[in-house]
Amino acid sequence: MKLSELLAGHDYQVLQGNPETRITAGTSFDAHRVVPGSLFVAVPGHREGGPEAIGPSLARGAVAVLVDGGARDLPTAVWASAAGVCVVRVSDTRTAAAIVASRYYGEPGRQMDVVAVTGTNGKTSVSYMVESVLRLAEGARVGVIGTSGNRIGEELIPMPRSTLTTPESPDLQYLLGCMRDRGVGNVVMEATSMGLLTHRVDHTFIDVGVFTNLTQDHLDDHGTMENYRDAKLRLFQGLCRHAVVNADDPVGAAIQAMMPHAVTTYALDTEADYWASEITMDASGTRFLLRHDGHKYPAAVPVPGRFSVANALATVAACHVLGHDLDGLIAALDRMPPIPGRFERFETPRGTSVIVDYAHSPDSLEKVLTTMRGFVRGRIITVFGCGGDRDATKRAQMGEIAGTYSDLCVLTSDNPRTEDPEAILDQIAPGLAATGTPFERYADRRDAIFFALSTAGPGDSVLIAGKGSEPHQIVGEQLLPFSDMATVRELATM
Secondary structure, three states: EEEEHHOEEEEEEEEEEEEEEEEOOOOOOHHOOOOOOOOOEOOOOOOOHHHHHHHHHHHHOOOOOEEOOOOOOOOOOHOOOOOOOOEEEEHHHHHHHHHHHHOOOOOOOHHOOEEEEEOOOOOHHHHHHHHHHHEEEOOOOEEEEEEEEEEEEEEEEOOOOOOOOOOOOHHHHHHHHHHHHHHOEEEEOOHHOOOOOOOOOOOOEEEEEOOOOOOOOOOHHHOOOOHHHHHHHHHHHOOOEEEEEEEEHHHHHHHHHHHHOOEEEEOOEEEEEEHEEEEEEEEEEEEEEEOOEEEEEEEOOOOOOOOHHHHHHHHHOOOOOOOOOOHHHHHHHHHOOOOOOOEEEEEEEOEEEEEEOOOOOOHHHHHHHHHHHHHOOEEEEEOOOOOOOOOOHHHHHHHHHHHHHHOOOEEHHHHHHOOOOHHHHHHHHHHHOOOOEEEEEEOOHHHHHHHHHHOOOOOOOEEEEOOOOOOOEEEEEEEEEHHHHHHHHHHHHO
16 A cells, blocks of 8 residues: 555655555564565664664665654664655654554454453453353354464464564554454454553454453553553543443443443442352352343353453453343353463372462452462462562562462562562562461572472462463563473473
8 A cells, every 4th residue: 555545644744755655565663574565663762663773674675664753863864865765754653553554454453343351450361251252152253362372263373472462553453454364253352551552452443342450560661550540541532432341440430431321331249231149169160140131140150269250241241242142152151261371270190289370460369369268178389479670569569468368488480571580589578478478489480389389288279370371481681481381280290
């Protein structure tokens, strides 16, 4: 398509060249991924791009460049010497890139039902549940974009290695285009606070936006809980057609005020459009009555815990809003496969139950541990840590929570990034020590898991929290292969 067509209706200023230039190889923020025919978007501050990467992008064949209106000291001499290259200035490169990328791929979100899930906890679980119930109930072909990769059913869509849950807009629109072209009718994606704040999901034409909850996390990115909340709320300020919100969370009321005629509610603790009563659980799962429109439906999910019921309600509500049969959706809940890294269970030959869970915030860790307290008869041994280069204020708090609900804790590394792993453990330890619960420290995560498994006996339960299904450990700038569940399976047979 012509650059002028991709930017139609968006204000821009031509600094050089012809806006009728044809873009034939997509858009990219990353100069290393530019190929002949590409549009390079020079996003200020981007790790793999930015204005300083204009030269390398031109050398790799970029035929046009978008630069940011707020950028200073743009290297005009670089593109001035590149004959035929069109350079366009826009007020905000990220906003423009979302529009351009969507149009380049034919606005794929318009041609599928798109569900976007935001909230501190539950995004991945709800995404998996939506995919599972639609596939089990109707044989639907569903695309999933999020923490555990980008896939259609079991088929992964190869993408450059990245730690972003919500891809940058050029990658997101590429994925949506691939899914549309492969016959996908429904897409469910995780919309992170930073993904929303940086316009990655703009121009995606989301049909249903789901809000799960808001608890302390990501203050390293947002500074305050108010900023964090406001980033989440962007999803409901023109980016989605309908909202499904957790009425038990105070933020739900704010969303209802924003979209008064397009909100569906769900709840555990209060009546809502979809709500649950008579909740019972054991180690195998949770049973409840799902109430909707004056009717009661017996329902079950194969995961223990009230949080799993909340996720099930969000899933059923979102899918029902899209027009899927309610009875079929509810019947599919109990047949869902385990969600990798979300209360994922394993029984060792010694009779120890192991649970691997992504819980990495105070609220999520407390919910998992209180759920386990409801059915575990032996000791609870908790292996956990806190991420490096992330909100340090939650470290002692998580130590206190772990100590309160565990019989023994093992402190270890959880993506230390550029921080000293031992220094992170030093910040967790005071909260844990205040509870009087005994604990050990092993900065090496494999050693920590080995200690917990070797200490646990028949009837005990080991919780390994923080990483879930992540396939790597981030140490410095490196992604080192590491899987909690794979490590458990290996060590349990030694």
